[in-house]
Amino acid sequence: MDINIEFLFNLPKVKVLDCSISDKEAHIYCESTHPYGLCPVCQKPTSEAMMYQERTIRDMTLLGRKVYLHLKTRQFHCTDCNRYCYKSFDFVNPVKQ
Numbered sequence: 001m002d003i004n005i006e007f008l009f010n011l012p013k014v015k016v017l018d019c020s021i022s023d024k025e026a027h028i029y030c031e032s033t034h035p036y037g038l039c040p041v042c043q044k045p046t047s048e049a050m051m052y053q054e055r056t057i058r059d060m061t062l063l064g065r066k067v068y069l070h071l072k073t074r075q076f077h078c079t080d081c082n083r084y085c086y087k088s089f090d091f092v093n094p095v096k097q
Contacts, residue, residue, distance in 0.1 A: 011091060014071065026062060029070045037076030037087045049074040050084060057092055 013034040020027045036047040052074055059067040076085050 011069075011089075013087075013089075021065065024065060026065045026067045027070060028059075028067065029072075031072040032074060032087055032089075034087045037074070037085045039076075039078035039081050039083055040085050041081040041083050042078065044078060044080060046076045046078045046085075048077045048079065050077045051075045053086065 011030065013032060014030045015033050016028060016030045018029040020029075036045040038045055052072055055071045055073060057069040057071060059069055061067065071089075073086050076087070077083075078085070
């Protein structure tokens with residue numbers, strides 16, 4: 001039986017790369033597939049990626065295990081404003097982004 005793990009986790013614009021599960025924790029390694037970021041100043045889309053960052057996000061407990069998302073995101077650069085930004089995600093608390 002083939003399982004679409006992206007469908008199971010329902011994380012838009014995220015590709016699951018790997019998972020590791022122990023008795024107490026589950027770690028899901030994934031990366032953003034979003035092709036651009038929005039400049040925080042001019043709100044123009046930019047696809048110029050400058051660097052990558054891995055963020056660890058604590059998710060809800062599943063079947064008695066703490067779940068952690070290890071999300072690789074890109075830092076985008078706006079050439080109009082010379083500003084840098086990261087893509088924000090609806091499934092992450094805005095305060096934690």
